[in-house]
Amino acid sequence: MVLLHRDGHAPDLFTLLTGARNAGAYVREPDGTIKGLIYAPFVEYTAHTHRLPAAVHGDLDLEGLVALLDAGHMVMASVFKEIRRPEHEPERRGGHLVLAIGRRGGQIIFRNPSGHTDAARKPATSLDRFGAFFGARGISLDPRHTVRRTPDPTAGRRPVASRPTTEQGEPRCMPCP
Numbered sequence: 001m002v003l004l005h006r007d008g009h010a011p012d013l014f015t016l017l018t019g020a021r022n023a024g025a026y027v028r029e030p031d032g033t034i035k036g037l038i039y040a041p042f043v044e045y046t047a048h049t050h051r052l053p054a055a056v057h058g059d060l061d062l063e064g065l066v067a068l069l070d071a072g073h074m075v076m077a078s079v080f081k082e083i084r085r086p087e088h089e090p091e092r093r094g095g096h097l098v099l100a101i102g103r104r105g106g107q108i109i110f111r112n113p114s115g116h117t118d119a120a121r122k123p124a125t126s127l128d129r130f131g132a133f134f135g136a137r138g139i140s141l142d143p144r145h146t147v148r149r150t151p152d153p154t155a156g157r158r159p160v161a162s163r164p165t166t167e168q169g170e171p172r173c174m175p176c177p
Helices: 003-007 013-023 038-049 062-070 127-133
Strands: 054-058 074-079 097-105 107-111 123-127 134-141
Touching: 013 038, 038 134, 062 074, 062 097, 062 107, 062 127, 062 134, 074 127, 107 127, 123 127, 127 134
Parallel strands: none
Antiparallel strands: 054 134, 074 097, 074 134, 097 107, 107 123
């Protein structure tokens, strides 16, 4: 969703999942289930593959989340999965990711692709209600910027043309990649 917002397009979900798994952001458990998103490798994956700046927040209170949103970041926030039914009291906090995309007045606006209705997929809820489900951790992403690629120290080097061993004249080099 962040890539689509920033770039106007995004790879399909299977491609994103494969990339994240290859980066170590998802790990298959011995019983075959997938362990939840592992934040640090995911952040490295987003920076390296999609040039999307991100940061892990292992201890993020509601005020910190609001500050990130107000600064233009989006936040993959760990919430209890039943946030799609905010009228119910959560059994616990965290364990499911939603994308907080902003706030309006006293409400957090977020996206929950696994929501069971359109209203559950694109909800807004009060800060207090969101806080009841929020696990105080997440990943901030900054769609306003891209990560600069570090120049390859060998990128400026070009093959040196050698003298031909035949009598064809001018030295030639291989085409540069």
